[in-house]
Amino acid sequence: RSNSRKSLGLSKPDQRFHQTSTQGPESPRFCLPACSPRRPACFRLSRTETVVVSENEKVRVPRHVAIIMDGNGRWARERGLARVEGHAEGARAVRDAVETAARIGVEYLTLYAFSVANWARPRGEVEALMRLLVDFAKKERSELRSLGIRVNVIGALEDLPTGTRHAVEDLIRYTADGEKMTLTLALSYGGRQDIVEAARALAVRARAGLVLPEEIDESFFHREMTTRTLPDVDLLIRTGGESRLSDFLLYEAAYAELVFLPIMWPDFKPTTLLESVELFSRKERRFGRTSDQVVRGEAAAFDPLDPAE
Numbered sequence: 001r002s003n004s005r006k007s008l009g010l011s012k013p014d015q016r017f018h019q020t021s022t023q024g025p026e027s028p029r030f031c032l033p034a035c036s037p038r039r040p041a042c043f044r045l046s047r048t049e050t051v052v053v054s055e056n057e058k059v060r061v062p063r064h065v066a067i068i069m070d071g072n073g074r075w076a077r078e079r080g081l082a083r084v085e086g087h088a089e090g091a092r093a094v095r096d097a098v099e100t101a102a103r104i105g106v107e108y109l110t111l112y113a114f115s116v117a118n119w120a121r122p123r124g125e126v127e128a129l130m131r132l133l134v135d136f137a138k139k140e141r142s143e144l145r146s147l148g149i150r151v152n153v154i155g156a157l158e159d160l161p162t163g164t165r166h167a168v169e170d171l172i173r174y175t176a177d178g179e180k181m182t183l184t185l186a187l188s189y190g191g192r193q194d195i196v197e198a199a200r201a202l203a204v205r206a207r208a209g210l211v212l213p214e215e216i217d218e219s220f221f222h223r224e225m226t227t228r229t230l231p232d233v234d235l236l237i238r239t240g241g242e243s244r245l246s247d248f249l250l251y252e253a254a255y256a257e258l259v260f261l262p263i264m265w266p267d268f269k270p271t272t273l274l275e276s277v278e279l280f281s282r283k284e285r286r287f288g289r290t291s292d293q294v295v296r297g298e299a300a301a302f303d304p305l306d307p308a309e
């Protein structure tokens with residue numbers, strides 16, 4: 001990694017956006033912390049890279065970023081390497097993405113590390129992915145804890161091989177006090193499966209007379225899902241050139257801004273995350289309202305899923 005200072009080149013601020021955001025762009029949570037009219041914002045993306053955001057510029061940082069990390073296999077093939085080499089390089093990109101997200105003030109980062117459909121991959125590849133998870137859990141735990149990052153899992157952790165499961169459980173325990181960012185690993189995860197299992201759990205409770213059908217609304221339903229502690233996804237990024245969700249966070253990404261990138265996951269750099277955040281920042285989030293209603297500051301009927309509220 002080279003020691004570089006890059007300008008994001010943010011051009012004219014979108015005045016309308018600044019006046020009308022539904023989620024308080026002026027609130028510190030959504031501004032890059034170093035932004036100030038008198039001081040060009042300077043961000044340390046990692047130990048070696050700094051990004052300069054122009055004066056007077058405000059960038060909203062999404063609260064919850066979710067990433068589909070696609071393209072490891074193609075990255076490896078283009079270099080004449082084995083697919084697992086692509087995953088290993090992908091794991092290095094994970095480290096940088098996590099650190100960058102925490103530094104810029106993302107509160108929740110959710111990574112699609114292993115889908116329920118990925119069990120169908122060749123055994124050697126599945127085993128390599130499980131080993132990479134163990135390596136990640138062991139090698140990164142101190143760094144994660146020192147950055148205040150708490151690790152969480154969605155999906156079926158119990159489906160993982162015992163060694164991997166124990167390493168991940170240990171990582172969850174070791175980082176449990178982190179308050180800066182929640183890093184959620186989606187493991188043996190399927191969005192439809194999560195919805196169906198929540199429905200089944202509610203049906204069982206309803207049959208036992210513990211839940212009334214009229215009690216079940218969106219947030220009640222969400223409390224049955226493995227994503228129950230996560231708020232709605234604000235920004236969903238997919239690398240690898242495909243424009244699909246592949247069963248990721250189907251319920252939680254209902255109002256997410258989607259960013260599809262042509263680059264392969266191992267080429268994802270701290271600046272790639274910043275550029276995606278900048279794209280997000282320029283969007284007007286209407287949540288069903290017209291643009292005029294947003295400008296007038298009228299409330300949305302839509303109630304984002306937020307377990308904290």
Ligand code: FPP
Pocket residue numbers: 069070071072073074075087088090091094111112113114115118129132133136185240265
């Ligand atoms: C999809 O790319 C990627 C995966 C199924 C695995 C993602 C895993 C990592 C990034 C590394 C390990 C994760 C952690 C959290 C340490 P693909 O293999 O389908 O790529 P392709 O479409 O080019 O074949």
